[in-house]
Ligand SMILES: O=C(O)CCC(=O)C(=O)O
């Protein structure tokens with residue numbers, strides 16, 4: 001069981017819902033980063049069978065296993081997908097030195113529109129300055145479910161963020177997030193270690209809900225990323241539905257965006273006089 005202090009707060013969860021990701025700079029200690037990069041760069045991390053309990057993967061002394069068993073990372077996992085999630089897959093994403101082409105925009109493995117969501121960790125075990133190509137993501141894109149590379153014709157979006165960062169930075173994303181690798185203009189190979197996990201429980205109030213009534217939450221959920229222009233109201237509705245799913249509060253609304261759609265007067269009988 002994870003220490004309650006290490007669970008995400010409601011404000012962080014609201015940020016995850018609005019942005020589709022949370023970023024934790026320099027979370028992993030440097031000695032562990034160094035041990036992990038040795039395994040990552042030498043391809044020493046065994047591929048596990050999809051659907052295996054994540055508690056069974058990469059036992060000690062695996063450094064990458066120890067990264068994901070850090071109490072802080074366990075707190076993130078517990079808050080988003082609950083206890084004992086399943087290992088889906090991992091990948092050592094490599095951008096070779098002086099590779100001057102970026103990857104196409106895409107989302108990973110979206111087959112259906114379930115409200116339940118998987119998480120993907122992007123772990124940067126070494127310093128990744130902008131010229132080395134931190135993964136580019138588009139905040140708030142996770143509810144625009146696309147089939148893999150449907151969006152590949154796009155080059156740049158207003159508000160896109162390249163995750164350039166220091167060693168030990170961990171980004172956790174909703175599986176729907178749009179993202180792409182960046183060119184690597186340095187003379188060193190860039191590695192990003194990705195791990196996808198599936199929930200095994202209903203994703204209901206799994207985080208530390210002590211601040212569930214914090215007055216800043218509606219404002220966080222209403223963040224406007226601008227790349228969708230006037231369609232921000234679509235995103236409001238997507239987020240309200242998702243927030244209801246996560247909190248169990250079926251009356252939650254932001255500015256009547258969803259309540260208006262739920263008003264179905266055609267189903268009410270006409271009262272005779
Ligand atoms: O290497 C990266 O930064 C992202 C790679 C990626 O997400 C992918 O290939 O699916």
Ligand SMILES: [Fe+2]
Pocket residue numbers: 106107108179
């Ligand atoms: Fe990807």
